Amino acid sequence: MARLRRFDRRAHRALAGIALLAVSAGVVTACSDEGSGHPAPSPSASASSARGAAEPELHMVENDGHRLAFHVTEGSGPTIVLDAGGGEDSSYWKDIAPQLHSDTGATVVTYDRAGLGRSEAVPGPWDVASAVSDLETGLRALGVTRDVILVSHSQAGEIATYFAGANPGLVAGSVLVDASLPPFYTDEETARVVAANQPAVDAAREDPSDPRNSQLISIAESYTAMHAAYHRASWPDTVPATVIVSEKTPFDGSPEDARRWRDAAAAFVRQGPDRTLVTARGSSHDVPEDRPALVIEEIEKMVRAEG
Template identity: 45%
Template sequence: MADNTNPLRRKAIAATTILVAVSLAACSTPNAASSTPSGTTSAPESTTRKVTNAEHEVVFHVTEGKLPALVLDAGGGLSSSYWKDLAPRLAKATGSKVITYDRAGEGESDEVSGPWRVENAVSDLEAGLKELGVTKDVVLVSHSIAGEVATNFVNKNPGWVRGAVLVDANVPDFFTDEMLTAFAPVIEKQKTALHAQPSTKKNRQLLAVMADYAQVHRVFHKLAWPKDVPVTAIVASQTPFADSPDAAQLWRDGQARFAQAGPNRKHVVAENTSHEGIVTERPDIVTGAVDEMLKTVR
């Protein structure tokens, strides 16, 4: 009976598995053809660097170029291969140093036991950028849950980040207490289902992110983006909530509030795009936003 009197709870039930997608995206890499047309000059080759932090290795891929450096961070369940087409396109179009990496538990990086914590993800990124000699003139390009990493990173490291492009990314404004309370039963249902499945790297990472989900995101909700760091928020037209129009609108509203909450912020809607596939469906929008940001901060 309570579900019939609580609109947000009804939205949560309708969304079923969707909230996990907000933080984790889908766990498959989009299929797309190479973005380098036949007969054109290819982008510079990237090199791989392994960085040890807190007794685990994090894998970084670097395409050399000028500063500011573009640091591309994919959504949960997605490795650096998420950027396999966009990274060389950005390197060629902008001439910038381009860095992609696998967060702990993703791609080629080591797994770390225990719940996922954004503080640990920030520490890994800090260690990698220090090792690569990139501790200023950084532009973050962050997708989905990487928006949480970006928000915490810019607050902890003033002076490192010149600007950011958030690609249908998590922003604090969405995770209200009311929303998290309504979605709590969905998270518990997801955890039960995953525990019943074979233990895989993917499932372990999903469970790690869901641990203490409401508590973690209530803390995230209280954060603010620094007013001196320009940011562009690109929103996919389908949002992570393609199966729930009500939840999708709440996501759009949260993104709009974020964009309106401070100076030097832009809000871009990427028409005909999905949450996970946005970088392959409309790479021109992402590339354009990055190019515009580079012109702003150079």
């Protein structure tokens, strides 16, 4: 069962732009944080920090007939919004969020996208426009109207791209953590992802009542058309962005696809001003888990720059 859960987690990320070519390498292992400005926290230090951290407050927000869970740790100055990748809920940030609040004093917001964590599911194909609307509605309900530092991992990069494009005055800066970015989605690469993931989708259809399977199916139904459109999307020039790309990428078992992923990140950075590329040395796609100190460092740099 443990092995199956690991497979399910990765399969759900696959249709966010991560082919199953990448998941055959085995269990992800943590890497050292050598070269980062922060030392990697020990388990005991993390636990101690978490015990002393302010507790987030749950806010349930309704949008278009479904309820969404937003978890808010109040602070001052900018608002750091953490958005997890495909198949992950707000708990993905459980170690990073308290540290950011402690270090910066900023308000920190995590949330569960529709169908994940404590948020209600939305039937039908996954729609990035609906996901953007959920985030917009949630932040508006929380009274967040300016100075957002948007931190997005993996699939959440797609939400971030459209959200920043629609709300350039709201987003002060963004940290895109091994994020799904428009240059990657050529017709050829999208077709490769779809073909590689078809077995996982077929397996998910055997138990559609499982929330993770349901989400995988909904993403698959809209994947090709959505990513053809996403390939043409652009990031607003007025919003600074730091792009953290993992060294191993989601395609650790496929050198060609890994190269394309890294090239897409570099191309995105070249396409506009105020964009910085950072490589997470030694990290798998799970940069927030493998290199948390690096992610924290880059977020705090953005907070200082835009604060």
